[in-house]
Amino acid sequence: MKYWLFLLTIAVSGSALPAFSHGTDLKYRPVEAMQIQANYDSGEPLKNARVTVYSPQDSETPWLTGNTDENGYFLFVPDRSLVGNWDIKVRQSGHGKITTIPISDRTELVNTPQQWSSQGVYSPLQKAVMAIMGVWGFIGTALYFSGKKRTKTNART
């Protein structure tokens, strides 16, 4: 459910304002963010669901709150100096779940999207059946075309 990616942020800086007020300075820099994807079991996204982020430092006081977008995504930039388990709570209309993202000082950072770390895993039986189905797909396709070829051959004779 997690991957690191580069995120461009636009900082609205008021710290270095010149003498004249109302001036605005726009800066940007790449940072690394964590993306959460929240779906129902059906695969439908949890749109605009309430998200609460707890840092390893304080498991009771929210470090950040926000909402998922229309596709069930939520993006945040954790403070890398706070090493440990980051807990993310997502709730909507009586449905909810908490997931934990362990971040250590050795956590490797990657710049390309990786596979989602999923909470909804398949059972071993389901995985086995899916593998067998894949193999059968190839066999079935081969049998179909070999039968078709033979039919055409028979039609010519």
Place this chain on the structure above:
Amino acid sequence: MFAKKSFISLVSLVFITPIALSGCASPESSQPANTSETTVETAATDETGILKLVANGEDFVRQGFITKDGWQITFDNVFVTLADVIAYQTDPPYNPDSDKAIASKTKVFLLEGDKIIDLAEGDINADPLVITEVKAPTGMYNALAWKVVQSDNGESEDQAILLKGKAEKEGKILEFAIAFDKELNYSCGEFVGDERKGIVKDSATAEMETTFHFDHIFGDAEAPTDDAINTDSIGFDPFIPFAKDGKITVDLATLKENLDPATYQTLEKAIAGLGHVGEGHCKKMNND
């Protein structure tokens, strides 16, 4: 040609049927809830606080609600026999959607044996029922295992759950006593709700909650008709044929015998899905 087609169809059926039957991830696991109990480590702290166990039928039970098919339901009693409740500190945190067992670092028995509780006890604004309060090492209790078992005494004798109350629709009022003898065994992660629960601090009290979602059986008129809470519930109408002299008295065996198989199957799944920790779902374990 026909033989080959039949062969392909037959083999396809053999492979596809298990997929259709397995559907989404199985709600029931054969893995025992307390698999890692033999490797339990005790917390390396002398500091202790109090861990309070509560049971919550939510406002659906305390205040009543309108079912998906328009029956206004109010409960007089919701008897549940709660048993063998264990709180865990786990690392990594337990995920009820995974195949992994609770990785317990510290466990505390909150309820040994069983206890009959009435989730409808108190007024419409009553707090969740307090079941026990026990001394516990400090730390974050982020997993909970618990059971619902058949009672061996009282009004709900031989039943795991007994729902008593009234149903009203379009001027028609029916009393009901609906009994389920199905025993349930849950393995749950952290409580999901407005606040975080289970964080025991030195000399302080923390709470853990077993939550029951009875709208999973009857549906909820306030939710959209295509919401899972309505599509996966049976409503109240299927109980109407069992009414006699204004009262419905029915148990699970009678329902199994008389409901159409699809409705009964939906009911069975709904009963299995009653147990939660707040809004967090639990894994239904085998009872053995």
